[in-house]
Amino acid sequence: MNVKKFLAMGLAAVMAAAVLSGCGGNAVKDGGSSDKGKIVVGLDDNFPPMGFKDENNEIVGFDIDLAKEAAKRMGREVEFKAIDWSSKEAELKSGRVDVLWNGLDITEKRKENMLFSDPYMDNRQILFVKKGTTGITDEKSLAGKVVGTQSAGTAEEYMDKSDFFKKQVKEVKKYPDYVAAFMDLENGRVDAIVGDEITGRYYMSKHPDTIEAVDTAIGEISMFGIAFRKDDQKLRDEVQKVLNDMREDGTMAKISEKWFGKNITK
Structure with a gap:
């Protein structure tokens, strides 16, 4: 192989790598384990009162208020991204979103592919x-x-x-x-x-x-949790810490009372 051909192949490889790195999800680039990056929250925006669009087409709800307050305490921006909920695990794994935060049941099967926060609400x-x-x-x-x-x-x-x-x-x-x-x-x-x-x-x-x-x-009781990528322990622990603080200082209870008329959080 001549030198010119070798150099051309090397340059092509570098350019391909640059293009691929630029095609990654915004969530991985700006959120994830980055200390101050934006957190992209994946949700089904038709699930009142957890997360839904109001008459002004704004995404609102219990989980929305909870996530906004958590992000504020963490010193981060938060973006709410409506996704195909049936493909939620793929959206998370691909890095298109950083967390799934929308009344998600914690199950043993899901634990195989996702990292969960502590339960924050019973689903009864x-x-x-x-x-x-x-x-x-x-x-x-x-x-x-x-x-x-x-x-x-x-x-x-x-x-x-x-x-x-x-x-x-x-x-x-x-x-x-x-x-x-x-x-x-x-x-x-x-x-x-x-x-x-x-x-x-x-x-x-x-x-x-x-x-x-x-x-x-009536029947079995399941529990809601926030899901993270399996390798994103740092973000999981950071979110869990502020949730614990919000529970202890009564903020979580106030948000629950706003949406449900009663504190039904754990």
């Missing part, structure tokens, strides 16, 4: 009734009642597998969304709703005179 299914209702206190008290829930949700999955709901509950009505279910509850068409605590309490905070919660879990 609980009962909601029309204000002033008596006699509905737990799952067994639903015998003979008409119960509503959202289709294709965790509560529906639990009730479909339960002999009690199949044999002793008068009827299970399934709705396309919780708004429709709660409207029927307010109008007396169902006796109770079994649904996501976070969604139900958010709706209840907007209708405090008509809906109340029965603070009893």
